[in-house]
Amino acid sequence: MPTDSLLSAIVLTPAVVGLLLLATPRAAQRLHRWAGLAASLVTLAFAAAAWAQFDPANAAFQFVEKRQWLPTVGISYRLGMDGISLVLVLLTALLQPIVFVSSWKSIRENVKGYVVSMLLLETGILGAFLATDLFLFYVFWELMLVPMYFIIGVWGGERRIYAAVKFVLFTLAGSLLMLVAIIYLSFVHHAQVRLWSFAYEDMLTLSVPMGQGFWHSPQMLLFAAFALAFAIKVPVFPLHTWLPDAHTEAPTGGSIILAGVLLKLGTYGLLRFNRPLFPQAWAAATPLFLTLAVIAIIYGALVAWAQRDMKKLVAYSSVTHMGFVVLGLFAGTLASTQGALLQMINHGLSTGALFLLVGVIYDRRHTRLIEDFGGLAAVMPLYTGAFLLATLASIGLPGLNGFVGEFLILTGSFARYPAAVVLATTGIVLGAVYMLSLVQRVFWNAITQPENRSLADLTWQEALAFAPLGVLMIWIGVHPGTFLSLSEAAVRRLIGG
Amino acid sequence: MNPSDLIAILPELVLVLAGGILVLADAFAPGLRPRFGVFAALSTVAALALRWTTPLPGAVWSGALSVDALARFVDTYVLAALLLVVAMADPYLARTRARFGEFYGLVLWSATGAMTLAKADHLLVVFVGLELLSISLYVLNAFHCDSALSLEAGWKYLVVGAFASALLLFGIALLYGATGTFSLRATARVIGERSFAGDPLLLGALALLLAGFGFKLALVPFHAWAPDVYQGSPTPVTAFLSVVPKGVVLIALARAVASLTPTAISPRWVTLLATVAVGSQVLGNLVAIAQRDLKRMLAYSGIAHMGYALVGLVAFGFDGLTGVLVYLAAYTFMNIAAFAVVSAFSENEDEPHLINDLAGQGWQRPFLSFALALSMLSLAGIPPTVGFVAKFLVFRAAVNGGMAWLAVVGVINSLVSVFFYVRVIYYLYMKPLPQRAPSYSEPLAVRLVAGACALAIVLLGMLPAWVLGAGELAARTLVR
Numbered sequence: 004m005p006t007d008s009l010l011s012a013i014v015l016t017p018a019v020v021g022l023l024l025l026a027t028p029r030a031a032q033r034l035h036r037w038a039g040l041a042a043s044l045v046t047l048a049f050a051a052a053a054w055a056q057f058d059p060a061n062a063a064f065q066f067v068e069k070r071q072w073l074p075t076v077g078i079s080y081r082l083g084m085d086g087i088s089l090v091l092v093l094l095t096a097l098l099q100p101i102v103f104v105s106s107w108k109s110i111r112e113n114v115k116g117y118v119v120s121m122l123l124l125e126t127g128i129l130g131a132f133l134a135t136d137l138f139l140f141y142v143f144w145e146l147m148l149v150p151m152y153f154i155i156g157v158w159g160g161e162r163r164i165y166a167a168v169k170f171v172l173f174t175l176a177g178s179l180l181m182l183v184a185i186i187y188l189s190f191v192h193h194a195q196v197r198l199w200s201f202a203y204e205d206m207l208t209l210s211v212p213m214g215q216g217f218w219h220s221p222q223m224l225l226f227a228a229f230a231l232a233f234a235i236k237v238p239v240f241p242l243h244t245w246l247p248d249a250h251t252e253a254p255t256g257g258s259i260i261l262a263g264v265l266l267k268l269g270t271y272g273l274l275r276f277n278r279p280l281f282p283q284a285w286a287a288a289t290p291l292f293l294t295l296a297v298i299a300i301i302y303g304a305l306v307a308w309a310q311r312d313m314k315k316l317v318a319y320s321s322v323t324h325m326g327f328v329v330l331g332l333f334a335g336t337l338a339s340t341q342g343a344l345l346q347m348i349n350h351g352l353s354t355g356a357l358f359l360l361v362g363v364i365y366d367r368r369h370t371r372l373i374e375d376f377g378g379l380a381a382v383m384p385l386y387t388g389a390f391l392l393a394t395l396a397s398i399g400l401p402g403l404n405g406f407v408g409e410f411l412i413l414t415g416s417f418a419r420y421p422a423a424v425v426l427a428t429t430g431i432v433l434g435a436v437y438m439l440s441l442v443q444r445v446f447w448n449a450i451t452q453p454e455n456r457s458l459a460d461l462t463w464q465e466a467l468a469f470a471p472l473g474v475l476m477i478w479i480g481v482h483p484g485t486f487l488s489l490s491e492a493a494v495r496r497l498i499g500g
Numbered sequence: 501m502n503p504s505d506l507i508a509i510l511p512e513l514v515l516v517l518a519g520g521i522l523v524l525a526d527a528f529a530p531g532l533r534p535r536f537g538v539f540a541a542l543s544t545v546a547a548l549a550l551r552w553t554t555p556l557p558g559a560v561w562s563g564a565l566s567v568d569a570l571a572r573f574v575d576t577y578v579l580a581a582l583l584l585v586v587a588m589a590d591p592y593l594a595r596t597r598a599r600f601g602e603f604y605g606l607v608l609w610s611a612t613g614a615m616t617l618a619k620a621d622h623l624l625v626v627f628v629g630l631e632l633l634s635i636s637l638y639v640l641n642a643f644h645c646d647s648a649l650s651l652e653a654g655w656k657y658l659v660v661g662a663f664a665s666a667l668l669l670f671g672i673a674l675l676y677g678a679t680g681t682f683s684l685r686a687t688a689r690v691i692g693e694r695s696f697a698g699d700p701l702l703l704g705a706l707a708l709l710l711a712g713f714g715f716k717l718a719l720v721p722f723h724a725w726a727p728d729v730y731q732g733s734p735t736p737v738t739a740f741l742s743v744v745p746k747g748v749v750l751i752a753l754a755r756a757v758a759s760l761t762p763t764a765i766s767p768r769w770v771t772l773l774a775t776v777a778v779g780s781q782v783l784g785n786l787v788a789i790a791q792r793d794l795k796r797m798l799a800y801s802g803i804a805h806m807g808y809a810l811v812g813l814v815a816f817g818f819d820g821l822t823g824v825l826v827y828l829a830a831y832t833f834m835n836i837a838a839f840a841v842v843s844a845f846s847e848n849e850d851e852p853h854l855i856n857d858l859a860g861q862g863w864q865r866p867f868l869s870f871a872l873a874l875s876m877l878s879l880a881g882i883p884p885t886v887g888f889v890a891k892f893l894v895f896r897a898a899v900n901g902g903m904a905w906l907a908v909v910g911v912i913n914s915l916v917s918v919f920f921y922v923r924v925i926y927y928l929y930m931k932p933l934p935q936r937a938p939s940y941s942e943p944l945a946v947r948l949v950a951g952a953c954a955l956a957i958v959l960l961g962m963l964p965a966w967v968l969g970a971g972e973l974a975a976r977t978l979v980r
Contacts, residue, residue: 029863074965075968075969075972076893113863116929138892141883142888153929163930164930167926168919168926172915175918176915179912179914179915180908182892182911183899183907187899190900193900
């Protein structure tokens with residue numbers, strides 16, 4: 004594979020297959036399922052090829068592609084991959100085939116639309132991780148919106164319309180202001196360098212004027228516009244209200260992608276753009292974001308504890324976990340930032356797995372209420388084992404991935420912000436409380452409902468979908484260096500240390 | 501008169517002649533009626549080909565017309581819109597039993613008026629072009645002469661249009677009083693020679709010109725006619741009405757602004773224009789939310805879109821004008837796609853075109869629904885559609901012109917608009933098909949128009965360099 008178009012191959016393969024599928028007859032559902040899976044596997048292979056050829060010692064973007072797009076405006080089609088984007092691209096490319104396998108049986112209507120939406124969504128996500136031109140980044144960022152709207156709105160649960168519209172309006176509310184900020188950034192570049200550009204590398208050389216106060220400080224305003232878009236996506240505490248709805252109403256595959264990678268785009272954006280482009284504003288906003296992160300950690304855990312619906316519980320646990328990521332990012336040391344990045348991957352794996360497994364039980368019983376279950380361990384041993392593994396990874400048992408990420412975040416942040424770390428640690432305890440009590444109520448206890456006596460264990464497809472996630476949870480837990488070493492140089496470059 | 505003058509207006513001549521032939525043929529050879537659409541389309545293509553093969557001499561007819569790159573851009577835009585409208589009109593007229601030569605003749609003449617207006621460098625030619633455009637449209641609006649709604653639309657457009665023309669004419673008179681010339685070039689020279697700051701005659705002229713043009717553009721506060729006229733007119737006419745007059749009037753306004761330099765006359769000009777732009781965006785988007793009829797919703801959306809496009813004129817300069825031009829091109833495709841689908845999704849012209857009736861159609865008629873959904877996303881400004889590129893360019897012009905607040909207001913309005921555009925998609929794809937689903941026809945021509953527009957929306961959205969380059973070339977004729 005020549006490296007000069009490897010990134011385009013990663014980004015565009017899903018969309019091209021998706022658009023070709025549009026021309027196929029609706030009834031060819033087998034074709035659509037297989038084509039979707041094949042496209043996502045080819046994308047995964049391309050991503051793996053990038054991993055194989057990636058040079059971890061090099062902090063700069065690799066496999067760089069640059070093509071003219073709108074030269075007079077300073078817009079070009081630029082893709083590039085550093086260690087940070089590499090691990091996130093790998094996560095995305097890994098989760099996508101899992102999504103297709105997991106929805107093999109559960110999506111029965113409009114399979115074509117589902118597969119096409121998923122493939123377009125994948126292109127949007129991968130493109131946003133790999134774009135190194137701000138305009139291109141924005142295009143990919145918004146490209147994710149419509150497929151996700153369809154995935155929630157067409158194949159979702161009962162309150163899907165409400166959830167889908169809320170998702171769209173929340174996301175757009177943030178991102179449209181980011182568009183103005185991107186335009187303004189290019190204006191600043193022109194003012195300082197006399198050259199129109201939207202290239203990320205060019206923006207890194209700027210020093211955006213800080214000014215006085217908030218409303219007269221370009222840097223603060225731009226930081227706020229970017230941070231709002233990303234904070235909604237993460238989601239950071241008071242902006243999280245779209246998340247439980249979207250996660251709960253989305254079909255299983257949509258929830259996996261939403262929790263697994265879409266949320267990461269928020270934290271990725273904070274790290275990629277806010278941190279290096281607006282360093283003084285970042286410093287000024289750190290206390291605010293640390294406070295919000297700690298609130299999210301504790302509040303999310305408490306709300307998750309109170310849930311009766313398993314999917315909602317997992318959704319609120321995302322608020323907690325993403326709170327840890329924000330904490331690590333804003334604490335700003337190498338260890339905490341690396342931990343945050345690893346935690347983004349971990350959360351993608353464990354929460355993706357949990358949504359997958361909740362989807363399995365929902366397909367069997369058409370209920371997700373915790374009280375409808377109990378004693379499943381006796382009926383579904385394999386399923387119980389998988390769920391337990393994902394749970395333990397999620398609450399940070401040493402030897403599994405969650406532990407490494409949380410540990411790095413907390414130790415990396417402690418020297419600078421001990422109070423925040425102490426408070427955040429209570430979130431870990433609460434995490435164990437709500438997850439273990441979930442496991443207890445669903446899997447142990449006695450079987451109360453007769454329907455639960457004859458539930459089938461994991462099918463080979465479901466097991467196949469779970470297996471790579473389970474393997475990675477253990478792999479990262481035992482040898483996190485495989486992934487941490489990939490991103491270290493890039494993280495050092497972004498945090499400037 | 502020298503031959504180059506005639507060559508420069510060959511496309512217009514072709515359209516005028518073709519229109520005349522069609523009207524006469526209707527009287528003397530009514531058996532040819534089914535071929536009229538093809539003939540009109542072919543003459544449009546011929547006019548387009550002539551415009552791109554004849555030279556661009558600049559000022560012709562003693563400086564009354566400017567046949568320049570800007571004129572070619574606008575002609576292309578008008579003729580492309582005309583071609584799409586003629587194509588979608590034919591099955592529509594056949595279905596409503598109104599396949600008459602007059603329809604095509606009037607549409608062609610109306611387009612001729614539009615093309616004249618866009619090149620006019622002389623205020624009286626501006627007026628003549630505008631009247632030719634408008635008077636043809638008054639008749640077309642009322643073309644379903646047995647439908648009360650259509651007649652109402654014709655009447656409303658006539659009364660409001662006549663009022664607007666009067667304002668415009670009065671403005672032209674004041675301008676003549678102040679500068680002693682009708683020629684825009686000469687006006688620019690006179691204004692450049694001595695200061696007219698605060699000159700009462702010119703202030704009045706500016707206000708009247710803006711009001712006259714504002715009516716045609718349906719800008720707030722001159723917008724009230726739009727919903728009724730959009731709703732009542734035959735759908736192909738609405739499609740034409742929603743893109744062609746607005747585009748050329750914006751260009752006429754741009755030509756006037758470039759030569760009058762209103763900022764030198766009154767510092768409040770920018771505030772005034774920005775207020776009109778913001779008002780149109782806010783009102784158009786807020787009221788569109790409440791609409792249940794698609795055509796009325798598109799009318800309010802059109803008000804808002806002219807508000808966005810006007811942002812480019814507020815910022816003016818090279819960026820602003822380029823933005824306006826790209827905006828017009830984008831707006832043509834997305835609006836005509838929407839109206840083409842609307843014309844297919846209606847059983848009977850007298851019935852309202854309710855958004856409710858789209859329920860579940862997305863899976864029933866995938867092709868047209870996809871085109872409609874795409875046009876809605878483009879109108880909402882979501883990438884990778886051309887609507888996004890257009891909005892991006894005008895907002896960029898505002899930011900670069902030191903008016904970032906206009907861009908912020910614009911994106912907030914876009915957010916509001918997403919609500920009602922996305923609702924159409926919601927009805928198409930997420931609502932179940934009703935028990936008794938309406939049976940709609942889906943003629944080939946409409947499929948072609950919708951498909952062509954959808955393709956343009958996506959291709960120009962992903963590869964905007966082509967339309968941007970043409971827009972930049974055209975903008976350079978007015979500003980450096």
